[in-house]
Amino acid sequence: MSKLIFFDINGTIIERDSRTDLPYFDAANELLYVDNAMKNINNAARSDMDVFREILLNHNIEYNKALWNEFLTIYEKKLKEYSKTDIWRPNKNIISFLNKLEKTDHKLALITGELKIGSKYKLEKIDVWKHFETGGFGEDNISRYGIAEVALKKATSLYGNSFDEIYVIGDTILDITTARHINAKIISITTGANTKKELEKYNPDMIINNFNKIKRLFLKN
Numbered sequence: 001m002s003k004l005i006f007f008d009i010n011g012t013i014i015e016r017d018s019r020t021d022l023p024y025f026d027a028a029n030e031l032l033y034v035d036n037a038m039k040n041i042n043n044a045a046r047s048d049m050d051v052f053r054e055i056l057l058n059h060n061i062e063y064n065k066a067l068w069n070e071f072l073t074i075y076e077k078k079l080k081e082y083s084k085t086d087i088w089r090p091n092k093n094i095i096s097f098l099n100k101l102e103k104t105d106h107k108l109a110l111i112t113g114e115l116k117i118g119s120k121y122k123l124e125k126i127d128v129w130k131h132f133e134t135g136g137f138g139e140d141n142i143s144r145y146g147i148a149e150v151a152l153k154k155a156t157s158l159y160g161n162s163f164d165e166i167y168v169i170g171d172t173i174l175d176i177t178t179a180r181h182i183n184a185k186i187i188s189i190t191t192g193a194n195t196k197k198e199l200e201k202y203n204p205d206m207i208i209n210n211f212n213k214i215k216r217l218f219l220k221n
């Protein structure tokens with residue numbers, strides 16, 4: 001049976017640490033001529049646009065499209081610079097897991113708060129962008145639920161009804177509630193922003209600490 005599997009990026013495909021989002025932080029600082037635009041802001045599992053609006057709010061600046069476009073230009077420049085460093089590394093076993101999934105009938109897609117451009121740079125760096133033909137990204141909606149709805153719509157129009165189950169794999173509580181929002185099963189991974197204890201409270205369908213734990217579920221044939 002073929003399944004549609006949505007992957008989160010940060011903390012799930014990419015090993016998350018304090019440097020993961022440096023290009024975004026640097027771009028915000030450069031745009032606003034400040035040193036710490038991200039002060040007091042938690043960006044985990046949120047859309048890049050949502051975070052951008054909070055940054056502006058904290059600096060008493062009104063949002064406008066020109067400012068956003070200026071940010072995007074700086075952001076891509078930073079992504080390019082940082083792609084030469086080691087700030088993006090694959091989470092444990094994810095590369096071999098994706099390579100094996102590629103050989104099955106399962107359909108892969110992304111649900112992320114990241115803009116498509118950031119997703120592309122991060123995942124190209126670890127050579128897994130090629131596995132994802134579609135997904136919901138930070139520009140698709142301001143909320144995670146909205147992004148997931150768009151992701152499901154795109155995946156359905158690309159893959160038709162060739163899957164009979166939908167899964168989300170993610171590291172946060174928001175990934176759990178998002179999966180339920182689109183009637184998907186949720187596999188929580190304990191390599192990201194929320195602890196195992198925090199995740200357990202929301203009763204995900206499975207909790208794993210690395211991708212080898214779900215090999216049998218998806219790769220048995």
Ligand SMILES: [Mg+2]
Binds near residue numbers: 010045170172192
């Ligand atoms: Mg995440």
